[in-house]
Amino acid sequence: MTLIPTLTETLSRARADLRIGLPVVIGGQLVAAVETLRADRLETMRALGPAVLAITEPRAETLKVRVYDRDLARIAVPGDADLAWLRAVADPAGDLMTPMKGPFRSPRGGDVDPHRAGIALAKSAQLLPAVLVVPLAGPAEGLTQLSPGPALAQMATEAAMAPVAAARLPLLAAENSKLHIFRPDNGEAEHYAVEIGAPSRAAPVLARLHSACFTGDVLGSLKCDCGPQLHAALAAMGQAGEGVLLYLNQEGRGIGLANKMRAYALQNQGFDTVEANHRLGFEDDERDFRIGAGILKKMGFEAVRLMTNNPKKVAMLEGHGIRVAERVPLVTPRNRHNTGYLDVKAAKSGHLL
Numbered sequence: 001m002t003l004i005p006t007l008t009e010t011l012s013r014a015r016a017d018l019r020i021g022l023p024v025v026i027g028g029q030l031v032a033a034v035e036t037l038r039a040d041r042l043e044t045m046r047a048l049g050p051a052v053l054a055i056t057e058p059r060a061e062t063l064k065v066r067v068y069d070r071d072l073a074r075i076a077v078p079g080d081a082d083l084a085w086l087r088a089v090a091d092p093a094g095d096l097m098t099p100m101k102g103p104f105r106s107p108r109g110g111d112v113d114p115h116r117a118g119i120a121l122a123k124s125a126q127l128l129p130a131v132l133v134v135p136l137a138g139p140a141e142g143l144t145q146l147s148p149g150p151a152l153a154q155m156a157t158e159a160a161m162a163p164v165a166a167a168r169l170p171l172l173a174a175e176n177s178k179l180h181i182f183r184p185d186n187g188e189a190e191h192y193a194v195e196i197g198a199p200s201r202a203a204p205v206l207a208r209l210h211s212a213c214f215t216g217d218v219l220g221s222l223k224c225d226c227g228p229q230l231h232a233a234l235a236a237m238g239q240a241g242e243g244v245l246l247y248l249n250q251e252g253r254g255i256g257l258a259n260k261m262r263a264y265a266l267q268n269q270g271f272d273t274v275e276a277n278h279r280l281g282f283e284d285d286e287r288d289f290r291i292g293a294g295i296l297k298k299m300g301f302e303a304v305r306l307m308t309n310n311p312k313k314v315a316m317l318e319g320h321g322i323r324v325a326e327r328v329p330l331v332t333p334r335n336r337h338n339t340g341y342l343d344v345k346a347a348k349s350g351h352l353l
């Protein structure tokens, strides 16, 4: 029994630090998220040594920055660059109005795991994936400290998840329903499971893995198909008398609502849903599907009849120990606002629509 924080707990602190604008120390480097960095902290950091801005490969592609480190790129921060310059590299909002002017100088060689761990933390904090990295010579009192290798390994490991509470919850679609709450031990968002009826654990259960969409699920946005899919899935389970719907808090395919709104703003400039994610520096889909598989297993389900049009969800579930006995299509009506989005999902993401 010890009071010293575990690596998972330290990572959770580091994520919170980046969100509020505090740098963290990763492998002797001071690392700060560009999105939340304050001007006075930037000054303090720059006084310590040569500053490097680390961005992801998709963002580097947009900015025509050389990528020497596979999934990430480094830019030497010019002497006269201020916070606005850093933000313009990180945030594509102004790319078309005021394009960033290169050429960018890209350092090579050396250990980039601190940069990589910093970007992974920024992503998991749902910030723009861009971090400022400055070498640190002396001690850094009060700052969270991490070793890059173990930090990266831990972040790639499946989060432990525990059931927290459950209660009966009569729904319009099915009066005999129960809501279960699951909490990951890494400080990330809780996820929910709606259990309808009393499905047998011995046969494939009618299931839906639904990713949170505040705009579609709550506001009735016409830009996507999420709201109608959520209600159609619950209605189908109500009609069948049983089923399980996981409501996974992976808003915006895992990038968070703020970044999804940045992506929508880019879509208003003419980019499609996949291009917008890339310009922001994200992959098309940043969701961790092990979470859904883990919750199903925790609830005692081994096989599902999965309501989805996304073949990747089927493959991911099968890859993580849940047998998909059948794929049940979940096609909802098109409208003039979502038809382009649905076409792009079919063309670029392999959705069967």
Ligand SMILES: Nc1nc2c(ncn2[C@@H]2O[C@H](COP(=O)(O)OP(=O)(O)OP(=O)(O)O)[C@@H](O)[C@H]2O)c(=O)[nH]1
Pocket: 209, 210, 211, 212, 213, 214, 224, 226, 229, 250, 251, 252, 253, 254, 255, 260, 263, 264, 273, 277, 307, 308, 309, 310, 313, 351
């Ligand atoms: N980044 C981003 N996320 C979006 C956009 N439109 C919708 N989303 C998110 O996409 C996710 C859709 O999730 P799902 O409906 O579960 O997944 P799906 O991969 O489309 O697959 P199925 O609906 O099962 O066929 C939600 O988290 C939405 O918030 C967008 O333009 N950009």
Ligand SMILES: [Zn+2]
Pocket: 213, 215, 216, 217, 224, 225, 226, 227
């Ligand atoms: Zn949606």
